[in-house]
Amino acid sequence: MAGTTTLYLGPVKVNFGVFRLLVLSFATATTVMCALGPNNPKLTSQTVNVTNLYNDTCSKCHGVNGEGGGAGTKTLLTDDKFDAKYDRPYFEAIKVGVPTMGMSEYGSTMSDETIWSLVVHIRELQAKAWRQSRPRTDASKIVHTDLHDYLMEDVVTEGLKTPWAIDWLPDGKMLVTNRPGTMLLIDKSGKQTQVEGLPKVVELGQGGLMEVAVHPKGKWIYLSIADPKEGNDRQAMTKIVRGQLDGAKWVKEETIFEAGQEFYTGAGVHFGSKITFDKSGHVFFNVGERGGNMLAQKLDNPFGKIYRLNDDGSVPKDNPYVDESPFPGMWSFGHRNPQGLAIDLKGRLWDTEHGPRGGDEVNLIKKGSNYGWPVVAFSINYNDSPFRTPWPKADEDIELPAFRWLPSIGASGLDIYAGDAFPKWKGDLLAGGLSGANLTRIRVADSGETSSEELLFGLGRVRDVRVGPNGYVYVALNQPDKIIRLRPAKS
Ligand code: HEC
Structure with a gap:
């Protein structure tokens, strides 16, 4: 979506009175939803196949x-039309028709969810055409982007197994987590040492050893892990610990967050889990909904939430749900699988998260807010049936994303560009995509309007993005497993 602009639709204000009512009414829905599972077409009471519907009715x-x-139709395959600003107009065109041009309305025969699913289908067609004119990044040459040219370099090519996260110690040594449960300490010459004595981790589907984040004061290192259930290695739950390094030995481990054993599940999906710090002594992290859908809307469970704690794990008194939830660290809810979390230069908290088929999101995270999963979603079901619409109903207090990817990119690592090597990127969000195999730079204007540019594509699944101490942009790739970096090119 190079150089395109999208309109920021949010924010919708949170009203706490109404919110409590919503939580109660979701309580009954949850049991039913979970029994059906996330992709059951009955969730939307539809058995429509969107591709067939488009081919039969629209093609x-x-x-x-x-x-x-x-x-007399024009092509839908233009860069201009492949943009979020046409989400609503497309939806309306299908719903009410374009009578003056001979297109009839479909609002009387199709549900809003079905109409939206046709918009998603058109987005998938547009994406295919858009991609054809944008080949894979050539890593051997200077790469030209809108604001800076860069060169790509391999940084780590050995010792990696599904590398998940990167961070740096104050002395410049790099830490890299491997999802199966190992962490590498890499010095400036590239020499690797494996950290000894890490907590026990189970690699269960998408979970394992995930985030590593060094506290801004440098002493404590925070990890997010898939923690195995007592006596059952095939069930796990996201847990946050911190510890210190004595040479390459992990020592002084403390638990920052864990849930009761009853919340450990065998679901191999949606663990989250990124960690970031603000300047006032708080740590933020996210836990995915583990396929639990409506659980993300309820405060009585740990799933699908972003948390804020004091950096020693204690609960800040002014957290929004200290009196209402057994998990008083909760800061926001209604998240599906948030895998990016970063605080920008203005102190605002951003997350990126996976939608299912279509509709990965960038959200501006605000205290106590509901981010809507699975009540609203840009996505359709993986089996090509309609799911939801992106827009809340009048009585639903839901924050809309600041930016969305449609189709999905498998949103993963996120960082804010705060370095000096690429000065024109300062303050921008750098977001990675797993299935999209890409890195997107997103700028959010004060008005909330966003513009974006794909910086890199097609070299592997982008798992993590971190701006290094030198201002270069480090990217952890999976398949092939590699850490690369972008450094400025003088052209
Ligand atoms: C009888 C022909 C016809 C059929 C059938 C038809 N359309 Fe259209 N549609 C048009 C015309 C003509 C326009 C206006 C001209 C244009 O935008 O190309 C239009 C406009 C649109 C637009 C707005 C495009 C834009 O660029 O703003 C969308 C979206 C759309 N149609 C979707 C659909 C979908 C989805 C279906 C099937 C449910 C459908 N149409 C069925 C003829 C048709």
Whole structure:
């Protein structure tokens, strides 16, 4: 979406009175939803196949690939139209028709969810066309982007197994976590040492040893892990610990966050889990909903939430749900699988999270707010059936994302550019995509309007993005497992 602009729709204000009512009404829905599972078409009471519906109903005018031509239609495959600013107009065009041009309305025969699913289908067609004109980044040459040219370098090519996160100690040594449970300490010459004595971790689907984040004061190192259940290694729950390094030995471990054993599950998905710090002594982290869908809307469980604690693990008194939740660290809810978390130069907290098929999000995280999963979503079901619409109903207090990827990129690591090596990127969000195999730079204007640019594509699944102490942009790739960096090119 190079150089495009999207309109920031949010924020919708949170009203705490109404919010409590919502939580109560979701309580009954949860049991039913979980029994059905996330992708059961009955969730939307539809058994529609979106591709078939488009091909049967729309393609005679708009073309099977959106190329247009029938009944005087123009192509849908332009860069300008492949943009969030047309989400609502597209939806409305299908709902009420374009009578003056000979397109009838579909609002009387299709639900809003079905109409939205057709917009998603058009987005998938547009993405295919958009990608064809944008080849994979050539790592051997200077890469030209809107504001800076860069060169790519391999930094770590050995000792990696699904590398998950990168951070640096105050002395410049780099830490890299491998998802199966090992952590490398890498000095400036590239010499690797494996850290000894790490907590026990289970690699269960998407979980394992995940985040490493060094406290701004440098002494404590925080980790997020898939912690095995007592007596059952096939169940796990996201846990946050901190410890220190004595040489390459992990010592003085303390637990910052853990949930009761009853919340440990065998679900191999949506663990979260990133960690970041503000300047007032707080640590923020996120826990995914583990496929639990509606659990993300309820305060009685730890899933699908972003947390704020004091950096020693104690609970700040002014947290929003200290009196209402057994997890008083909760800061916001309604998250699916948040895998990016970063505080920008203005002190604002951002997350990136995975939608299912379509609709990964960048959210500006505010105290006590509901981010909507699974009540609203840009996505359709993986089986090509309609799911939701992106827009809350009048009585739903839900924050809309500041930016969305449609189709999904598998949003993963996120950092804010705060270095000096690429001065024109200062303050911008750098967001990685796993299935998208890409790195996006996003700028959020004071008005909330966003613009974005794809900086890198096609070299592997982008798991983590971190701005190094030297201002270079470090990227942890999976498949192939590699750490690369972007450094300025003088052209
Ligand atoms: C009889 C022909 C016809 C059929 C069938 C038809 N459309 Fe259209 N549609 C048009 C015309 C004509 C326009 C206006 C001209 C244009 O935008 O190309 C239009 C406009 C649109 C637009 C707005 C495009 C823009 O760029 O702003 C969307 C979105 C759309 N149609 C989607 C659909 C979908 C989805 C279906 C099937 C449910 C459908 N149409 C069925 C003829 C048709």
